[in-house]
Amino acid sequence: MREWVRRHPKLAVALALVLAWVVVMAVLLAFGRPLVEVIAESVFWAIIYGALSVFELRRIRRTKVRLEENGQVRAYLRYPNSRPGSLDGIWNMGIATPSAGLIHFQPAVYDTLEPSGRPTTIKVLQFLPDRRPISRKERKYVTGFGIQAMSLVTEEGDVEIAASPESPVKLLDTVEGH
Known part of the structure; x- marks a missing residue:
């Protein structure tokens, strides 16, 4: 069902x-x-x-x-190997702006995506090829259906980014320069 x-x-x-x-x-x-x-x-x-x-x-x-006009994507970010209590199990909603080798992430709140918090620039070393749907147990703070997650290897460690099904492809193409 x-x-x-x-x-x-x-x-x-x-x-x-x-x-x-x-x-x-x-x-x-x-x-x-x-x-x-x-x-x-x-x-x-x-x-x-x-x-x-x-x-x-x-x-x-x-x-x-x-x-889409600004080349941005609504995304959720988390750091799976970080200390418990930080963003290890909580998805942080925001706006991801991809560029060559980088993802600029601005945390945002509400469905209107009002900026909140300090923006982060993530230098992507590698995209891991597997994409997976968000499970029911990890859906906390993730709104919408069909959200898929993918892992990135960065200078600071592993990062997971989740977005609508077409968004990871857009991120991958822009960051890797396709």
């Missing part, structure tokens, strides 16, 4: 919303509410949530376009 949801995320969300709508209608009908009132209320709330979803999707698209 999880594999199907990963392959069809939009359809899975749509089915979950329809199922939730049917369950809420059934519960309201079970408590003796009139059918016309239940339908009217459910349509009203469906319109409200639909409008909120449209605005949210527009905002996400605008952010994605803004990043």
Whole structure:
């Protein structure tokens, strides 16, 4: 089931919303509410949530376009071999700007990617070839679906960077100069 949801995320969300709508209608009908009132209320709330979803999707698209125009990628960074309590198990969200041999990483907060903290420049010595999906246990602080992680060898040690499926390819091509 999880594999199907990963392959069809939009359809899975749509089915979950329809199922939730049917369950809420059934519960309201079970408590003796009139059918016309239940339908009217459910349509009203469906319109409200639909409008909120449209605005949210527009905002996400605008952010994605803004990043693409600047050659940037929304990414998550962590240092797997660092001391416990630092960024060894926590993904730090931010904006990755790739250039030849380097990745400039600006930590950011919220979905609007407001800069926070000090930027880091990572000198990449080598990209390790394997990409893997983020497991459920390590999804803490990672938003979105289909996020994939890859490992980098840097001057300071190993770094893991995670992003949407097309982003690691973009990072790899830019950093290695393809």
